[in-house]
Amino acid sequence: MSNPGRVRGLTIMSTWAWPLPPAEFHTRIFPWRMMHAPLVGPYLLGKHRALAGRGVYLSVVDREKFARNTQAAYEAALPDPASRLLTWVWPRWIPLDENVRALECFQWLERELSRSKLPTLLVWGREDEVFDAVTFSNRFKQMLPHAEGPILVTGRHFLQEDSGPEIADLIRLFLDRLDKGEGAR
Amino acid sequence: MHDDRVTVIGKPDLHGKRLSFALAEDRIAHYPEFRDFFVRTFDLDRKGLAEPGFVRAPSGLAYALIFVGRSGEPFPSGVEIHAIVDALEPLDCIVLDRDLWAILRWMIGGVGAPWIVEDFDRTGRLYRVPAAPAV
Numbered sequence A: 001m002s003n004p005g006r007v008r009g010l011t012i013m014s015t016w017a018w019p020l021p022p023a024e025f026h027t028r029i030f031p032w033r034m035m036h037a038p039l040v041g042p043y044l045l046g047k048h049r050a051l052a053g054r055g056v057y058l059s060v061v062d063r064e065k066f067a068r069n070t071q072a073a074y075e076a077a078l079p080d081p082a083s084r085l086l087t088w089v090w091p092r093w094i095p096l097d098e099n100v101r102a103l104e105c106f107q108w109l110e111r112e113l114s115r116s117k118l119p120t121l122l123v124w125g126r127e128d129e130v131f132d133a134v135t136f137s138n139r140f141k142q143m144l145p146h147a148e149g150p151i152l153v154t155g156r157h158f159l160q161e162d163s164g165p166e167i168a169d170l171i172r173l174f175l176d177r178l179d180k181g182e183g184a185r
Numbered sequence B: 001m002h003d004d005r006v007t008v009i010g011k012p013d014l015h016g017k018r019l020s021f022a023l024a025e026d027r028i029a030h031y032p033e034f035r036d037f038f039v040r041t042f043d044l045d046r047k048g049l050a051e052p053g054f055v056r057a058p059s060g061l062a063y064a065l066i067f068v069g070r071s072g073e074p075f076p077s078g079v080e081i082h083a084i085v086d087a088l089e090p091l092d093c094i095v096l097d098r099d100l101w102a103i104l105r106w107m108i109g110g111v112g113a114p115w116i117v118e119d120f121d122r123t124g125r126l127y128r129v130p131a132a133p134a135v
Helices: A029-035 A040-047 A050-058 A063-069 A071-077 A085-093 A103-115 A133-143 A160-179 B032-042 B093-111 B117-126
Strands: A010-013 A120-125 A148-153 B007-009 B017-025 B053-056 B062-068 B078-086
Touching: A010 A160, A029 A040, A029 A085, A029 B117, A040 A050, A040 A085, A040 B017, A040 B093, A040 B117, A050 A063, A050 A071, A050 A085, A063 A071, A103 A133, A120 A133, A120 A160, A133 A148, A148 A160, B017 B093, B032 B053, B032 B062, B032 B093, B078 B093, B093 B117
Parallel strands: A010 A120, A120 A148
Antiparallel strands: B007 B053, B017 B078, B053 B062, B062 B078
């Protein structure tokens, strides 16, 4: 959003983009705040690769398929504690109250998105329990009333693992419509 | 494994020993109550950087908690945990992991509500940490 001239369109999937309120999941000590608490984060997510080794697995619908076909790729991409740094640093940037250092960053993001007229596609994981479809996709729809969707697909937070080909088709068709000048702005 | 198996100790005899790095945290006050716990436990408002905090873990090994200060931030801003081991001997990774688990569990218990060791144990089990206690 800091360089909209280089952006042709947006696809937004199972996330959030405002300072407050947080997702209810992010306010819980078990497991969210505990897993990246001081010292616990470097231990659990760094030494014990909790995100790549278990967290993503827990956040897909078809866990057997993920474990069989994909989990090794996540683990290979995050092979050591140094490469896993962001897996506990990033969660600490998610605002939980008005005192956090990321507040201004998310205020800016919400403001810029609200002004955006970029063609936008909303795709949401039907089973996402962190950013549930009703609450979070609807707020994006209010923020970006011209957006297409939300289109619900099978998936939790890592919805691309359950519906990768379907999501790719949705994006490809969205881009085709932009090429033809049919995209909503 | 119980909290009482981690105890605060005085400075151990470091002759013939070395410090083996185990774990680091550069934002100990991400949740401020964690910094408060270390300040309270090791009298850091008075001692500052004068010496590490020392604990003995379930294996019997002593650990040094080396606190880190950063200009412009309340002290401490970070902490490194080092195992104190025989200078020419390797450190058993399984022993180290169990000790770290115990030290973190002791820390959570010391930080206090709403942080509770039961939630720490549940988190460890959820993410299949070998040192986490079974149900």
